[in-house]
Amino acid sequence: MPQKEKRMLWKSKGLLTSKRAIVMAIAALTASQLALPATAQAQGLPLIRDTEIEALLSDYARPIFRTAGLGSGRVTVRIVRNDAFNAFVLDGSNVFMHTGSLMQAKTPNEVIGVIAHETGHIAGGHMAALRTRIAKDQTRALLTQILGIGAMIAGGVAGGDSGREALQGGQAVMQGGQDVIMRGLLSERRSQESAADQAGLKYLNATKQSGQGMLTTFERFQQQEYVSDQYKDPFVRSHPVATDRLARLRDLVSSSPYANQLDDPALQLRHDLMRAKLAGYLERPGTVFNLYPPSDTSLPARYARAIGRFFQGGSGALEASLVLIDDLIKDNPSNPYFWEVKGDVLMRSGKMKEAIPNLRQALKLAPESTLIRVQLATALQNTGDAATVTEAVEMLRKSLVTDQNPHAFRMLATAYYKQDKGPEADAMIAQAYFLEGDIKQSQIFAKRAHPRLRPGSPEWIKNDDIVNFRPQTAG
DSSP, rough: OOHHHHHHHHHHHHHHHHHHHHHHHHHHHHHHHHHOOOHHHHTTTTTTTHHHHHHHHHHHHHHHHTTTTTTTTHHHHHHHOOOOOOESSHHHHHHHHHHHHHHHHOOOHHHHHHHHHHHHHHHHHHHHHHHHHHHHHHHHHHHHHHHHHHHHHHHOOOOOOOHHHHHHHHHHHHHHHHHHHHHHHHHHHHHHHHHHHHHHHHHHHTTTOOOOOHHHHHHHHHHHGGOOOGSSHHHHHHHHOHHHHHHHHHHHHHHHHTTTTTOOHHHHHHHHHHHHHHHHSOOOEEEEEEEETTOSSSSSHHHHHHHHHHHHTTTTHHHHHHHHHHHHHHOOOTTTHHHHHHHHHHHHHHHHHHHHHHHHHHHHSSOOOOHHHHHHHHHTTTTTOOHHHHHHHHHHHHHHHHOOHHHHHHHHHHHHHTTTTTTHHHHHHHHHHEEEEEEEEHHHHHHGGGGGGGTHHHHHHHHHHTTHHHHHOOO
């Protein structure tokens, strides 16, 4: 090959690489919505679990999901520990909500509005449509590159003025093709956002709820549209708020017969308690006491200070926290979550036996809570008593019937090890790793357990599925 032609081909390869980078950048525009990991843990999302918050979000979402035709239990609201305001969907089974969104939203209706919008994406099949669009655009981009590179190589061979014209023409073909793809993708995203708005408002109207919360959320972030992406909240980057879209949303909200519908006071209290609990556990104690000063004698403020006092540390922190929690329990003895928090701070202080009666009372008041059951089982098996380990095993197995929780599998494995049931313990570790998306480690433990499990038993069957699991590869 002539040296000049080699140089042109090298240049074209460099341009091909840069154009592929552009295609990848297009995909990255919707990365949070297009990625489809085996589990959220595999995606690296820092999920948190809490009985009280999950119960509240489930109550927020259930009427919306039912109205959207998504059925009971098909979609779950998951909590991501992140200070930024954001919510997103990865698939048709989960809505992910940042703790920052929950703490910044002042009313239940604001969170419900966001859930309704994300439900519109799920019901509309937007994730699948975007994946299909990306796949088509990547193919189209590759064809555009081939045509452009062909023209550029031809120009390199021809040389002279005609060669330069061919080279410029090839570059124009490539750049023009990418611009068309980018415009098309952005147009589709805007269309989907608008469709999700309208669907969300339809669900809110059907459940006799105001759309004002959704509108408030989008108005809050409209001013960020002209701010550098570096400083935007993730919600703005993944939910572009065009002026005309916001105007349509205002019209739809104001024309609803439920535009001025307010949240039920009892629901507002639960919302405020959720925000207080998140602040107590996630914020610095100094921040907690600034947000909820002693002059604020409301129930949420007392809740936040009781938790914050424990994390403040120092001499007497546990005792001071327990005094505040006991005051909450005295005034609200039927609230399971105050009992749960008392058990939690005792467990964090290494006082497992003292935590047990409080967690038993929490479970008695909230018998369907799998997370409280797991927490109680954890306290039981850490007492060192063989009888309590047996009880812990029964509790953990019961919790796993309805909630496939990796932590519960690990605790069950620990209990089995204490009972000298090594194969069963290895099988539980395998299941924990599998749920977390670590297939390699999962299969290591599964293969170790497999020959020692009773063939045909439930553990053997699940273990066999892991041993023979083959991840799908893109192709």
